[in-house]
Amino acid sequence: MSGHSKWHNIQQAKGKADAARGKIFTKIGREIAVAVKAGGPDPNSNASLRAVIEKAKANNMPKDNITRSIQKASGELGSINYESKVYEGYGTNGIAVIVEALTDNANRMGGEVRHIFDRSGGSLGTTSCVSYMFETKGIIEIEKKAGMDDDEMMMVALDAGADDFDVQDEYYEISTSVDKFASVRDAITAAGIQYVSAEIDRIPNNTVRLEAEDRDKLLKMLDAFEDNDDVQNVYHNAEFDEPEA
Numbered sequence: 001m002s003g004h005s006k007w008h009n010i011q012q013a014k015g016k017a018d019a020a021r022g023k024i025f026t027k028i029g030r031e032i033a034v035a036v037k038a039g040g041p042d043p044n045s046n047a048s049l050r051a052v053i054e055k056a057k058a059n060n061m062p063k064d065n066i067t068r069s070i071q072k073a074s075g076e077l078g079s080i081n082y083e084s085k086v087y088e089g090y091g092t093n094g095i096a097v098i099v100e101a102l103t104d105n106a107n108r109m110g111g112e113v114r115h116i117f118d119r120s121g122g123s124l125g126t127t128s129c130v131s132y133m134f135e136t137k138g139i140i141e142i143e144k145k146a147g148m149d150d151d152e153m154m155m156v157a158l159d160a161g162a163d164d165f166d167v168q169d170e171y172y173e174i175s176t177s178v179d180k181f182a183s184v185r186d187a188i189t190a191a192g193i194q195y196v197s198a199e200i201d202r203i204p205n206n207t208v209r210l211e212a213e214d215r216d217k218l219l220k221m222l223d224a225f226e227d228n229d230d231v232q233n234v235y236h237n238a239e240f241d242e243p244e245a
Contacts, residue, residue: 024059025056027102032052034084035049036074041070047182047186051182051185083103083104086099086127088131089113089122091120091218092217096134101113120218135203136202140173140185140195142194144168153172161183178200201235202235206237218236222234
């Protein structure tokens with residue numbers, strides 16, 4: 001898992017989250033709706049909902065917003081059914097791109113995704129055309145703070161069933177199999193350790209290095225996907241230096 005981390009993206013995204021918090025809340029609200037539909041409105045018995053609520057709190061989503069999202073998903077305030085869709089395609093220079101969405105209109109969403117690919121010099125592909133290039137893993141990021149002991153943190157993670165534990169200057173990264181993800185995350189929480197991010201992630205098996213011109217084209221595509229309320233996650237296998245601010 002060395003070399004792969006959400007940490008930089010999390011830190012960089014804080015400014016965007018402040019500027020577009022409404023979009024963040026919309027996306028999380030949809031995750032809450034899907035979790036409630038799948039496992040009910042009680043976070044004590046619905047681990048998926050509990051995880052989304054923790055994510056909402058980490059993004060400073062107001063308690064009232066969380067409650068309304070749960071009530072709406074359970075039918076108390078009306079209901080909208082969201083469908084999970086995964087789109088695969090290619091960005092500039094053949095970069096593999098996967099877009100995960102929750103939408104109430106799959107036909108509209110498919111057209112919007114195709115349009116973003118086309119206008120960015122890419123192309124929408126067929127199902128499974130690039131997903132084989134990625135491995136699905138649980139990734140948990142923990143900020144390193146004074147008093148934390150690397151070995152103790154590692155033992156908590158590995159004893160809970162984690163596959164790997166990576167120590168960086170500012171953070172710890174824990175990777176798990178998909179089936180062990182929830183139990184490892186819950187064990188970390190039970191140990192009184194607060195994580196920055198805990199999500200199922202798609203890790204590229206190999207990356208492709210992009211130069212500045214192709215990088216900028218890809219970043220415009222990724223930004224367009226992120227700006228779409230229906231899009232929950234975007235994955236790619238590009239490697240590049242971030243442009244200077």
